[in-house]
Amino acid sequence: MTMVTAATQPLRPEFVPASFKSELKPIWCKGCGNYAVLTPIHKALAEVGVPPHEVAVISGIGCSSRIPGYCATYGFNSIHGRALPIATGVKLAKPHMTVIAAGGDGDGLSIGGGHFPHAGRRNVDITYIMMDNEIYGLTKGQASPSTPVGDLTKTTPYGSMDRPLDAASLALAYNVSFVARCFVGEGAHLVQTITEAIRHPGFAFVHILSPCPTFRGVDEFKEIRQHIEFLPDDYKTDERNAAFTAASRTDGKISLGVFFREERATLVENADILSEKAKAKGKNTIQEIFSQFMP
Ligand SMILES: Cc1ncc(C[n+]2csc(CCOP(=O)(O)OP(=O)(O)O)c2C)c(N)n1
Known part of the structure; x- marks a missing residue:
C-alpha cells in the first residue's frame, strides 16, 4: 500500500491534467519529442495539485519554448536564452507561485548558458525543463552545443567538430540541488520525475532527451532508445561525484533517473x-x- 503523506498528497485534488491544458493546438512537427513533454507537465502539475493561476511557465525562444502557450497557466514565451533570469524574477516577486522554466538546448546552453550556473548556485526554487534535441530546431537545423561530434547539420556540412555539452553533468557542476535525466519515450518516468522536480524545494533541473525527427532524422528516437538505461534501484542520490559518473558514462549508455538531490536554503x-x-x-x-x- 502506498503511504499518502503531506509531501505526496495533491494540495488540491480537484485539478486534473486538462486543467493545465490551454486551447492552443501545438504546431510542432509530426513526431516531435516535445509533444511527449507537454502532457507530462500537465499531469505533474495536476499530481502536485497547485491551482493553474498559481503556476507560471517561462521560456526563451525556440520550438520547445512554445510550451507556455500550451499551458493554461501564467506564462511568458520571452527572449532567446533568458528563461532563467525571468523565471528567477517571477519567483522573487511572487514566492508563493510554482515557477517552471522551459526551453531547448540552444536556449539554455548557448545564448542562455551564462544564466544556468547562477540559477544553480542561487538555488532558485524553480523547475527547469530542458528539451534537448541536439539541434536548433526553430531556425531550421543549425548545430547546437549538444550536437554530437561528426554530425551533419546546416552549419556543419562536413560534420560537427566540437565536443557536445552534457546538460545534466553541467547542472551537477553548477551546484544544482536536483538533477535528473528523462527520455520522451518513457512517459510514466517523465511524469514522476517532473512531479518530484516541482516538489523539490530548490532549483530542479530535468534534462529531457527529446528527438527532432525533422532535423536529426526519424531514427533518432530508436537510436536513443537503444542506449538508455535506468539508474539501478540501489542508486544513492546524495553523492555529487557518483552522480557525475552516472550522468557522463563512457560505455555508450545513457543513464536516466534522478542523479542527485540535496536540500539547502x-x-x-x-x-x-x-x-x-x-x-x-x-x-x-x-x-x-x-x-x-x-x-
Ligand atoms: C538574440 C537572438 N539570437 C538568435 C535568435 C534566433 N534563434 C531563435 S530560436 C534559436 C535556437 C533554437 O534552438 P533551441 O533553443 O535548441 O530550441 P528548439 O527550437 O530546438 O526547440 C535561435 C538561434 C533569436 N531569436 N534571438
Missing part, C-alpha cells in the same frame, strides 16, 4: 534573511523594492 529563503538584515538597518526589504514597480 533557497534564493527566496536567503533573500528573506537579507531583507530582515536590511529592515534592521532601516532599509527597504526586497518585497518593498518590488512593490515600487507593481501596483
Whole structure:
C-alpha cells in the first residue's frame, strides 16, 4: 500500500491534467519529442495539485519554448536564452507561485548558458525543463552545443567538430540541488520525475532527451532508445561525484533517473534573511523594492 503523506498528497485534488491544458493546438512537427513533454507537465502539475493561476511557465525562444502557450497557466514565451533570469524574477516577486522554466538546448546552453550556473548556485526554487534535441530546431537545423561530434547539420556540412555539452553533468557542476535525466519515450518516468522536480524545494533541473525527427532524422528516437538505461534501484542520490559518473558514462549508455538531490536554503529563503538584515538597518526589504514597480 502506498503511504499518502503531506509531501505526496495533491494540495488540491480537484485539478486534473486538462486543467493545465490551454486551447492552443501545438504546431510542432509530426513526431516531435516535445509533444511527449507537454502532457507530462500537465499531469505533474495536476499530481502536485497547485491551482493553474498559481503556476507560471517561462521560456526563451525556440520550438520547445512554445510550451507556455500550451499551458493554461501564467506564462511568458520571452527572449532567446533568458528563461532563467525571468523565471528567477517571477519567483522573487511572487514566492508563493510554482515557477517552471522551459526551453531547448540552444536556449539554455548557448545564448542562455551564462544564466544556468547562477540559477544553480542561487538555488532558485524553480523547475527547469530542458528539451534537448541536439539541434536548433526553430531556425531550421543549425548545430547546437549538444550536437554530437561528426554530425551533419546546416552549419556543419562536413560534420560537427566540437565536443557536445552534457546538460545534466553541467547542472551537477553548477551546484544544482536536483538533477535528473528523462527520455520522451518513457512517459510514466517523465511524469514522476517532473512531479518530484516541482516538489523539490530548490532549483530542479530535468534534462529531457527529446528527438527532432525533422532535423536529426526519424531514427533518432530508436537510436536513443537503444542506449538508455535506468539508474539501478540501489542508486544513492546524495553523492555529487557518483552522480557525475552516472550522468557522463563512457560505455555508450545513457543513464536516466534522478542523479542527485540535496536540500539547502533557497534564493527566496536567503533573500528573506537579507531583507530582515536590511529592515534592521532601516532599509527597504526586497518585497518593498518590488512593490515600487507593481501596483
Ligand atoms: C538574440 C537572438 N539570437 C538568435 C535568435 C534566433 N534563434 C531563435 S530560436 C534559436 C535556437 C533554437 O534552438 P533551441 O533553443 O535548441 O530550441 P528548439 O527550437 O530546438 O526547440 C535561435 C538561434 C533569436 N531569436 N534571438
